[in-house]
Amino acid sequence: MKYKEILLILALGLMGTGCSNIENSRDLGNPNVSAKTLAAQVCSNCHGLDGNSTSPVFPKLAGQQAGYIVSQLTNYRSHQRLDPPGSEYMWGLSRHLTIEQIDGLADYYSKQVPQRVNAGNVDPKLLAEGKEIFEKGVPAENVIACMACHGPQAQGMATFPRLALQHSNYILNQLEIFQNTQGRPGTPMDAVVHPLTSENKHAIAAYLQAFPD
Amino acid sequence: MALVKNKLQRWCLPLTSFALGLMTLLAIMAPMQAQALPAFARQTGQNCVSCHTGGQFPELTPYGRIFKMTGYTIGERTVPLSVMGVASYASVNNVSKSDTADAGVSTTNSSSDFYKNGEPILATGSLFIAGKVTDNIGAFTQITYDNYAQANADGSSSGHTQADNMDFRYANRLIDANRDLIYGISLNNNPSVSDPWNTAAAWMQYVPVPSPGSHQFIDGKAPYPGFGSGGNIAGLTAYMYWNKSIYAEVGAYRTADGAFRFMSQGMDDTSITRLNGLNPYWRLAYTREWGPHNLMIGTSGMLANVYDNSTDPTDSMAYNQIRNTGVDAQYQYILDPHTFTAQMHYMQQVTNYSPNTLAGASSFFQADGVTQVDPYNSSDTLNVFRAKLAYTYKAKYGGSLSYFNMTGTTNTLNQTAGFVDTSGQITMAPNQARITSNLSGNPATNGITYEAFYIPIQNVRIGAQYTAYATYNGASDNYDGLGRNASDNNTLFLYAWVAF
Numbered sequence: 001m002k003y004k005e006i007l008l009i010l011a012l013g014l015m016g017t018g019c020s021n022i023e024n025s026r027d028l029g030n031p032n033v034s035a036k037t038l039a040a041q042v043c044s045n046c047h048g049l050d051g052n053s054t055s056p057v058f059p060k061l062a063g064q065q066a067g068y069i070v071s072q073l074t075n076y077r078s079h080q081r082l083d084p085p086g087s088e089y090m091w092g093l094s095r096h097l098t099i100e101q102i103d104g105l106a107d108y109y110s111k112q113v114p115q116r117v118n119a120g121n122v123d124p125k126l127l128a129e130g131k132e133i134f135e136k137g138v139p140a141e142n143v144i145a146c147m148a149c150h151g152p153q154a155q156g157m158a159t160f161p162r163l164a165l166q167h168s169n170y171i172l173n174q175l176e177i178f179q180n181t182q183g184r185p186g187t188p189m190d191a192v193v194h195p196l197t198s199e200n201k202h203a204i205a206a207y208l209q210a211f212p213d
Numbered sequence: 214m215a216l217v218k219n220k221l222q223r224w225c226l227p228l229t230s231f232a233l234g235l236m237t238l239l240a241i242m243a244p245m246q247a248q249a250l251p252a253f254a255r256q257t258g259q260n261c262v263s264c265h266t267g268g269q270f271p272e273l274t275p276y277g278r279i280f281k282m283t284g285y286t287i288g289e290r291t292v293p294l295s296v297m298g299v300a301s302y303a304s305v306n307n308v309s310k311s312d313t314a315d316a317g318v319s320t321t322n323s324s325s326d327f328y329k330n331g332e333p334i335l336a337t338g339s340l341f342i343a344g345k346v347t348d349n350i351g352a353f354t355q356i357t358y359d360n361y362a363q364a365n366a367d368g369s370s371s372g373h374t375q376a377d378n379m380d381f382r383y384a385n386r387l388i389d390a391n392r393d394l395i396y397g398i399s400l401n402n403n404p405s406v407s408d409p410w411n412t413a414a415a416w417m418q419y420v421p422v423p424s425p426g427s428h429q430f431i432d433g434k435a436p437y438p439g440f441g442s443g444g445n446i447a448g449l450t451a452y453m454y455w456n457k458s459i460y461a462e463v464g465a466y467r468t469a470d471g472a473f474r475f476m477s478q479g480m481d482d483t484s485i486t487r488l489n490g491l492n493p494y495w496r497l498a499y500t501r502e503w504g505p506h507n508l509m510i511g512t513s514g515m516l517a518n519v520y521d522n523s524t525d526p527t528d529s530m531a532y533n534q535i536r537n538t539g540v541d542a543q544y545q546y547i548l549d550p551h552t553f554t555a556q557m558h559y560m561q562q563v564t565n566y567s568p569n570t571l572a573g574a575s576s577f578f579q580a581d582g583v584t585q586v587d588p589y590n591s592s593d594t595l596n597v598f599r600a601k602l603a604y605t606y607k608a609k610y611g612g613s614l615s616y617f618n619m620t621g622t623t624n625t626l627n628q629t630a631g632f633v634d635t636s637g638q639i640t641m642a643p644n645q646a647r648i649t650s651n652l653s654g655n656p657a658t659n660g661i662t663y664e665a666f667y668i669p670i671q672n673v674r675i676g677a678q679y680t681a682y683a684t685y686n687g688a689s690d691n692y693d694g695l696g697r698n699a700s701d702n703n704t705l706f707l708y709a710w711v712a713f
Contacts, residue, residue, distance in 0.1 A: 020347065020348055021347075021348040021349050021385070022348070024348070024349075024385055024386055024387065025348040026283060026286050026287040026288070026348065026386075027286075027288075027289055027290075027345075027348055028257070028258075028287070028288050028289050029288075029289030029290070030289070040388045040389070041283075041287075041386060041388065042287055044388065044393075045275075045276050045279045045280075045287075046276055049388060049389075049390065049393070050390070054502050054503065054504065055275070055502070055504065055505050055547065055548075056504060056505055056548065057505065057547060057548060057549060084260075085260075085262065085549055088259060088260030088262055088263060089259055089260070089263050091258060091259075092254075092257050092258015092259040092260075092288070093257065093258065093259065095258050096289065169505075169548065173549070
């Protein structure tokens with residue numbers, strides 16, 4: 001019987017050698033796999049094929065600023081972005097991405113169209129408060145308006161991320177991280193969000209998710 | 214109150230030594246955490262929570278399921294080795310009312326019905342060879358060493374190593390704006406081990422079960438849905454997952470002999486499961502995800518012809534035909550810092566006994582010592598229902614509540630205790646331990662398991678389970694005919710589960 005086992009192992013080994021399927025590869029250590037393939041075969045598992053993630057654990061990347069995506073992937077790759085759960089997922093996935101792959105992913109997602117999340121009924125008062133902070137900030141606390149950097153349509157610019165239609169849960173988590181941790185160093189957000197109350201943060205998150213057309 | 218105090222005193226020393234041992238183990242391992250992750254985590258570079266819900270391995274997240282279905286090929290090839298170990302402690306509610314207890318056999322003797330009761334043990338260790346091979350091929354294989362596998366005549370015990378779960382895959386994914394199709398084949402040795410949901414028979418029972426007698430009533434030994442063929446057989450299945458909506462898998466299993474003998478390695482020729490020909494397996498599931506919610510509703514089944522006697526796989530009168538049909542469902546809510554999982558599985562097993570089996574006759578009598586019990590049924594139906602709710606917080610703290618209920622037809626074939634004609638006294642079938650014997654021939658067993666666990670670092674899970682039986686082997690009281698009650702089997706089980 002031994003020779004049969006050896007034959008089986010050899011056959012499996014043969015199947016395993018030289019079998020490269022670059023068009024449908026999930027290999028994160030191969031610089032020849034295109035960004036589009038990685039987006040479809042790997043990133044889509046959490047972020048959706050078109051960057052519209054279903055689960056609010058994962059940020060929507062559709063329509064995101066290319067410069068921002070590049071900066072975040074680079075920060076994950078160099079472990080400069082530390083906040084969980086992002087780092088738990090992204091440090092490993094980004095560790096051997098090449099500059100070309102990162103640029104390609106940024107280009108791919110920036111060209112996708114963000115879809116609106118059906119959030120059900122949201123308290124209009126909360127949305128109004130979010131709109132107020134987005135457009136005017138909280139002057140009494142010297143909190144500047146979100147739109148000052150993120151744009152009047154919350155569309156972002158360069159390394160300032162697009163916020164419009166993002167999952168409110170994700171926005172809220174990031175505000176908590178900026179306010180209470182050192183997980184995302186090197187941005188002005190730590191100081192900006194410092195005075196925000198819990199209600200402020202919920203209001204901003206709800207408004208951005210439901211951002212009007 | 215005195216009883217509680219006595220129990221506390223009895224558990225105090227073992228619990229303390231268990232805790233001290235565990236702390237030492239953790240102290241040794243803690244500095245290794247950053248480098249020493251299991252093989253799949255090294256391959257993807259990700260934290261365990263990416264694939265395991267709230268870190269409670271082996272339950273998979275939606276991402277973990279895709280990782281599995283795409284043949285363990287996400288990431289980059291790395292050293293495909295991991296090890297896993299389980300330390301445990303079990304204490305049975307009543308260690309009297311047993312043959313060995315009556316004979317004065319100490320629980321430190323391997324022949325005791327409650328061997329190692331109240332003692333911390335290093336129970337099992339597994340070696341995994343697992344990971345990506347090519348863009349389309351990957352594997353998950355497990356070899357397990359059981360420290361207490363064999364009881365020796367001198368009262369000691371010996372360890373043994375055996376092939377555990379094995380799953381070799383080829384998978385591909387075609388995904389674009391119009392469709393998302395994952396398809397592949399799996400060569401595996403356990404029906405449903407290839408399944409990505411943790412309500413599958415091969416996965417719903419999740420804590421490794423140590424073998425000493427003291428552990429025979431822990432949750433892992435209470436009824437779980439399972440296929441009548443058991444594991445360590447060889448199967449090839451083909452599967453597809455379409456638009457993250459429909460999962461379908463079909464395949465067939467045969468005896469793990471010849472070229473497939475490595476899938477039952479560690480078992481001798483007389484103890485491997487012998488199947489007649491190819492035995493079909495199928496699985497169908499519908500899934501849906503919305504927001505942080507994920508739902509699966511599915512069904513599975515298998516037809517297996519299992520020989521009574523594994524040494525003679527040629528006798529057409531000597532195999533049972535077993536038909537399993539199950540429905541299962543799983544709901545997951547995953548949103549930091551909470552995860553919530555609800556699972557259920559109902560499995561029906563119909564066994565048509567072999568002519569050779571039916572040719573036998575029960576040696577037991579009715580209580581009058583004169584009337585013989587009914588002859589064997591030609592077939593039996595067994596229904597197993599399991600439901601479990603689990604919650605984790607910050608992937609560190611968690612708990613679960615499980616309900617199990619097994620019912621089935623009453624058959625004298627299943628009767629392993631009964632009256633003898635000469636004296637009208639109760640006796641056991643040969644080689645039957647009184648504590649697991651069955652006076653009624655009815656398999657009904659049900660109860661609840663409560664569990665709390667703590668995940669101090671992602672590679673370690675420490676848990677406590679308490680399993681309470683309302684019914685055991687057809688009765689709540691005196692199920693063996695000699696006074697043992699279902700609640701006597703209630704068991705406290707502590708475990709420390711480590712994987713690197």
